[in-house]
Amino acid sequence: MLSNRIWLLFSILLSFVHNGIAGLTSSFIRSEWPSTDIPLDNEAFALPKGYNAPQQVHITQGDYDGKAVIISWVTPDEPGSSQVRYGISEGKYDFTAKGTVKNYTFHNYKSGYIHKCLVDGLEYDTKYYYEIGDHDSARKFWFQTPPRIDPDASYKFGIIGDLGQTYNSLSTLEHYKRSGGQTVLFVGDLSYADRYQYHDVGVRWDTWGRFIEQSAAYQPWIWCAGNHEIEYMPYMGEVTPFKSYLHRYPTPYPASKSSDPLWYAIRRGSAHVIVLSSYSPFVKYTPQWRWLAEELKRVDRKKTPWLIVLMHVPIYNSNEAHFMEGESMRTVFESWFVKYKVDVVFAGHVHAYERSYRISNIHYNVSSGYPYPVPDKSAPVYITVGDGGNQEGLAGRFRDPQPEYSAFREASYGHSTLEIKNRTHALYHWNRNDDGKKVATDAFMLYNQYWGTSKRRRNLRKNRLYSVIVNRPLSERL
C-alpha cells in the first residue's frame, strides 16, 4: 500500500507534468566517495574459488519474447566446458545446453576463455536453476523467466547507466539490488576500462564482469553501447570499435531481424524495448535507420503496450556536459518517436539525472523559424540516468535558466525503476543513492501513450479497470 504522502507527491509531480510549469533543479548536494576505481584486490572483484572456476557470469535475454537467455562467463586457465546444466529444481539439472567459447587479444592483453550459451525453450514465469563449470569448480546460479507476452503483465525494470567500478558504482548496484527490479535496462558505458592503457584495459573489463555478477548472473541485463565501449585506440594498435564489448556482452539481435549486435529489440511481459546505438550510423538509409523503421511497424501495442527506447546520448539534456550531442539523432528519429507514441526514452552519457516534459521539436527545420521544443502529448518522456557512479565523477553544471522542456534535474548518483502495473499505468521512480534527508526524489505515475489516452482509456475505465480507478485518491481523479 502506498502511503498518502507518496500519493501527494505523485499529485504534485503530475500537476507539473500536466500543467507544464517551470521544472525543478534540485539543490540537494550529496556526499560522495572519491571518483576513483575500487582497487584490484578489493572483495568487490573477488575471484571464485577453484581451478578454472567460471567468473564474470552474466545473462541477457536470448530471443524476442523472453523464453530464452544467453548465459556468458569466463574461464581463466583453460577453455573447459561450455555446457549449461539447468532445471526447475535446485540441484536437479534435467536439461543441458551447449555453448561456444572464444578469446581475443587487446594489445598485449589476452582474454580468458569467454563462453556463450543460448538456453532456449524455457517456460514463462518460472524459476530456473543453472550450473556451469567443471568438477569441484562448478558454480550454481538461478534466474526467473518473465511472464508471457500479455498487455497487462506487471513487471519491474531497473535502469542503470554509466556505471563504472568505483565505490559510488558499488553503492548504485547495492541500491538497485534492493529495489525489486527484475531486469536491468543498461543505457551504456559499462566498465570505463578505456580510461586505462595497454594490459590494464582488459584487466578492468574482467574486474567489471566480476563486479556486476552479483546481479547480472541472476537477472538479464539488456545492453546498450556507449562511447566508452568504442575503444578506438590507435596508439595501442587497437582500431576495431567495440572489440572488448562485443566479445564479452552478447545481445539477441538476430531475433529482431537486426544485422548488428549494437541495435536490436526485445519484448518482455507487456514491454517492447528498442535498443539504439548512438555510435553507429543512423542517418537515412543506413542499416540502423532501415531496421528501426521496420521494427517500429512490428510493435503491437495491443500485445505490448509499453514502448521503451534505450540509447546512450540523450536527445534532451540541459546539462553543460554533452549539451546538444544528441541533436543529430533527434533530427533523424524524433518524428518517429512521436508518430509511434513512444512512452519513454532512457539515455545515459551525462553523469546526472534529468527528466523532460512531453515535448517535441519536430516542426523545426533549418528554415522553418520554429526552433523551440513545444508541449506534445504524443511525445515520449526523456529521462537521463547517466548517474551510475563512474570514475569521471558527476556532471554538476546545469544550464541556467532551466529550459522549459526540463522537468526535474539533479546531479547525484543513483538508478531508476519502472514498475509496470498493467496496460495503462507504470510507476516510475528515480532513486538517489544516499538520501539521509527527507528530500523528494523524482517519482510519478506514467500513463501509457497508447492505452492511457483517448477512447481506449475511456472504454477501459468503464469496464475492466473501474475498480482500480475508483480506489485512486481524489487528487488523482481530478
Ligand SMILES: [Fe+2]
Ligand atoms: Fe558516455
